[in-house]
Amino acid sequence: MFSDPERTLARIDELRKNPVSFEPPASISRHVNVSSHEVGGWPVFTIAPKTPSNAGHVVYLHGGSYVFQINPLHWKFIARLVRATGTTFTVPIMPLAPEGRAAVIVDRAATIVQSIVTDVGAENVSVMGDSSGGGMTMAVSMELRDRKLPPLRSIVLIAPWLDISGTDPMLAEIAPHDPWLAVPGTHAAGSLYRGELDESDWRVSPIHGDLTGLGPITLFTGTRDLVHADALRLRERAQHEGIALDFQVGEGMVHDYPLLPIPEAADARQVIASAISRGSSAA
Numbered sequence: 001m002f003s004d005p006e007r008t009l010a011r012i013d014e015l016r017k018n019p020v021s022f023e024p025p026a027s028i029s030r031h032v033n034v035s036s037h038e039v040g041g042w043p044v045f046t047i048a049p050k051t052p053s054n055a056g057h058v059v060y061l062h063g064g065s066y067v068f069q070i071n072p073l074h075w076k077f078i079a080r081l082v083r084a085t086g087t088t089f090t091v092p093i094m095p096l097a098p099e100g101r102a103a104v105i106v107d108r109a110a111t112i113v114q115s116i117v118t119d120v121g122a123e124n125v126s127v128m129g130d131s132s133g134g135g136m137t138m139a140v141s142m143e144l145r146d147r148k149l150p151p152l153r154s155i156v157l158i159a160p161w162l163d164i165s166g167t168d169p170m171l172a173e174i175a176p177h178d179p180w181l182a183v184p185g186t187h188a189a190g191s192l193y194r195g196e197l198d199e200s201d202w203r204v205s206p207i208h209g210d211l212t213g214l215g216p217i218t219l220f221t222g223t224r225d226l227v228h229a230d231a232l233r234l235r236e237r238a239q240h241e242g243i244a245l246d247f248q249v250g251e252g253m254v255h256d257y258p259l260l261p262i263p264e265a266a267d268a269r270q271v272i273a274s275a276i277s278r279g280s281s282a283a
Helices: 005-017 026-030 072-085 102-120 132-146 171-177 183-194 228-241 263-276
Strands: 032-039 042-049 057-061 088-092 125-130 154-158 217-222 245-250
Touching: 005 183, 026 032, 026 072, 032 072, 042 072, 057 072, 057 102, 057 132, 072 088, 072 263, 088 102, 102 125, 102 132, 102 183, 125 132, 125 263, 132 154, 132 183, 154 263, 171 228, 217 228, 217 263, 228 245, 245 263
Parallel strands: 057 088, 057 125, 125 154, 154 217, 217 245
Antiparallel strands: 032 042, 042 088
């Protein structure tokens, strides 16, 4: 689908006419508590442990190239982490592009995180996202920093898409080995999301944003993943600028591998559990 932009756009149009459900699968309710409310017209889900816990809070921003809905893999991944750590997850369902555009999405998602920080303290709040949600996670973290909030407990990036331009020369080396993503289609999707913003705007391509003052970052990347190029660029910048980055490389792994039903995903979840459980001081 991503090899041809017209094919990608046709799929997006089809889903706009016949949208898929964003509701969590009923099966996860056996193991976690699921509730929902609205914030500014957005559905926002809370996934919490069955036993009340003070382990902290995570806001999860789902991937899908900014144009595809959250899916059962996301929900099951979140539920596993809730059970493993005792943390509570907030999952906003953002409008998809082209209706949902970066200038509004980043601002409103940051406001959701900020409200939780106000309640429990930045040291008890993490932001996590995969793929396009990983890019959004970086942009939201930068926005919160610009709002003068203290650094969050952790920023967890899973196969983050940090540059929507598709111009990195390394993409040509990785593309033949990626069975999932391709530049033509992802670039078309990213263009819908950026709206009036330039491709280099940090809200859509946070690789160009300022890393100063962000909380510790944990990043997962697979070597057969197109956005591995973005991850390597972020690592280079973090090393140069002295930013705390725990860089987790899955050799031979594909896009979003920590969400997949494979042994490597279980190992990744252990690292994530450690990151989001870091030093909670919630009462």
